[in-house]
Amino acid sequence: xxxxxxxxxxxxxxxxxxxxxxxxxxxxxxxxxxxxxxxxxxxxxxxxxxxxxxxxxxxxxxxxxxxxxxxxxxxxxxxxxxxxxxxxxxxxxxxxxxxxxxxxxxxxxxxxxxxxxxxxxxxxxxxxxxxxxxxxxxxxxxxxxxxxxxxxxxxxxxxxxxxxxxxxxxxxxxxxxxxxxxxxxxxxxxxxxxx
Numbered sequence: 001x002x003x004x005x006x007x008x009x010x011x012x013x014x015x016x017x018x019x020x021x022x023x024x025x026x027x028x029x030x031x032x033x034x035x036x037x038x039x040x041x042x043x044x045x046x047x048x049x050x051x052x053x054x055x056x057x058x059x060x061x062x063x064x065x066x067x068x069x070x071x072x073x074x075x076x077x078x079x080x081x082x083x084x085x086x087x088x089x090x091x092x093x094x095x096x097x098x099x100x101x102x103x104x105x106x107x108x109x110x111x112x113x114x115x116x117x118x119x120x121x122x123x124x125x126x127x128x129x130x131x132x133x134x135x136x137x138x139x140x141x142x143x144x145x146x147x148x149x150x151x152x153x154x155x156x157x158x159x160x161x162x163x164x165x166x167x168x169x170x171x172x173x174x175x176x177x178x179x180x181x182x183x184x185x186x187x188x189x190x191x192x193x194x195x
Contacts, residue, residue, distance in 0.1 A: 007084035019102040034079035114180040144189040
């Protein structure tokens with residue numbers, strides 16, 4: 001199955017389904033690769049019955065799809081995958097509390113997934129070969145900025161273009177890199193600027 005880049009959530013029922021924290025966690029795993037109910041139950045340390053209930057809800061609302069079946073030891077294994085890599089509410093659903101909560105939960109899951117990626121990355125990922133950060137094949141930055149909304153939107157557009165350009169690299173010596181970014185408006189900065 002070819003995943004869409006973005007799936008527009010058209011109904012309130014779909015929005016409600018993905019605003020559940022457990023379903024968001026399951027969905028993040030199903031965005032990455034197909035899983036069976038058993039695999040999800042093991043990874044999330046939950047009963048298979050509970051996972052299967054939530055899988056049925058996600059499938060019923062067309063958020064996930066059955067992508068293949070395999071027979072192993074007389075059992076039929078059903079593999080499910082998210083229909084898209086990202087989910088966005090349609091404009092008419094943006095004012096619902098569930099839209100805000102689904103987005104917040106999605107951000108939390110992305111951050112949690114990033115933590116897992118850091119913990120499971122090979123040791124060589126964190127070796128330092130130079131005191132010049134410009135030479136490091138790694139990046140970790142936190143920054144709080146005060147800019148206009150228009151300037152911020154311009155930055156996000158350029159950032160997406162940079163990521164697209166990065167994916168078009170055809171160098172034969174390619175390596176895998178994990179990139180995670182979150183950005184959102186805050187009330188007060190925690191990093192105080194020196195006068």
